[in-house]
Amino acid sequence: MQQRLKLTDNGGEEVFCGWLTDQFGISWQVVPKEIGKLISDPVRGPKVMHAVMGIKRLIIKDLEAAYNQG
Numbered sequence: 001m002q003q004r005l006k007l008t009d010n011g012g013e014e015v016f017c018g019w020l021t022d023q024f025g026i027s028w029q030v031v032p033k034e035i036g037k038l039i040s041d042p043v044r045g046p047k048v049m050h051a052v053m054g055i056k057r058l059i060i061k062d063l064e065a066a067y068n069q070g
Contacts, residue, residue: 018058032060038067 007030008014010023019029035058039045044067051066052058 014056016056017052018056030058032058032063034060035063038063041067044069 006012007022007028008020012020012022014020015027017029018031019027021027035048035052038048039052041048047066047069048063051063055062
């Protein structure tokens with residue numbers, strides 16, 4: 001079985017809002033494909049964006065929970 005390397009291995013770090021920096025200092029943003037639907041709603045979208053701004057890793061179930069609050 002092949003081991004999968006993470007972008008944060010060997011000195012990388014999670015930053016905020018789905019952003020991370022790899023071991024070489026290159027920044028990446030990992031974005032779930034479902035986020036477009038969640039943030040495009042004019043009423044619920046701002047609640048999702050507020051949730052995004054407060055977390056490092058974008059976990060879709062947490063963003064869906066923010067979407068469903070309104």
